[in-house]
Amino acid sequence: MMTDFSPDESFIDTNKLIFGIGQVQQITGVSGRQLRYWEAQKYISPLDQKKGVSRQYSLRTLFLIFHINRFIEQGFTLQAAVDHAQKFDAQIPALRKFLRGQLKGVTISDDKTLLDFGYLNHHHDKHVYGVIDQGGETSFEIKDVASQSH
DNA sequence: TTTCTGACA
């Protein structure tokens, strides 16, 4: 067993990952024409740039664009696709916040991976783990904390 | 070469 991940480590500042419109087209498959149109319709907004200069998009906007396109391909209208994509986008901060606050570490062993979610409650007598087995199946596991003292 | 804006046989 070896803990190869520490939630305290610093990661790449994703806000510094910016993409030109050409890159966004390659990655998302959305045409420049569409990107400019969506922007005109206020559905997306590039990083505040000066007029006439090449547009730059944040990673977050890149994801938003990707998802809007994904929903459109599933048959949704642009407006509906945007609504769904924004709803999805709005969930990301909560997911990150929860994991950042609750995930204590990841332990990888031969047979399975354990996500340490810390104590179940303030009693600190039970520990919660997220489990990923060999087949990729996920589940939770609550283990009693061994209280060998006293 | 890439991107920008405007326009539409």
Next chain:
DNA sequence: TGTCAGAA
């Protein structure tokens, strides 16, 4: 939405 023009 695609595509072409003319400019930066």
